[in-house]
Amino acid sequence: MSVVFVPERLRGKAEVNQETLQRLLEENDQLIRCIVEYQSKGRATDCVQYQHILHRNLIYLATIADATPPSAQKTTE
Numbered sequence: 001m002s003v004v005f006v007p008e009r010l011r012g013k014a015e016v017n018q019e020t021l022q023r024l025l026e027e028n029d030q031l032i033r034c035i036v037e038y039q040s041k042g043r044a045t046d047c048v049q050y051q052h053i054l055h056r057n058l059i060y061l062a063t064i065a066d067a068t069p070p071s072a073q074k075t076t077e
Contacts, residue, residue, distance in 0.1 A: 016064055035047045
């Protein structure tokens, strides 16, 4: 199950920290690898559930990025 999935009663109370973000990025990496493997075996319909989880994770990450003030975001220069 995705680390993004939080029961309704706990939503809005989850702490977003670097460790949580790193776990989510690692999960996305695994999801992408699984999706690619299924697609290469001609089993595209089997990977739909993983695509949905990946999509949810990406939306979650984008929401966090949009809500983070520019001064709190790390820049690579």
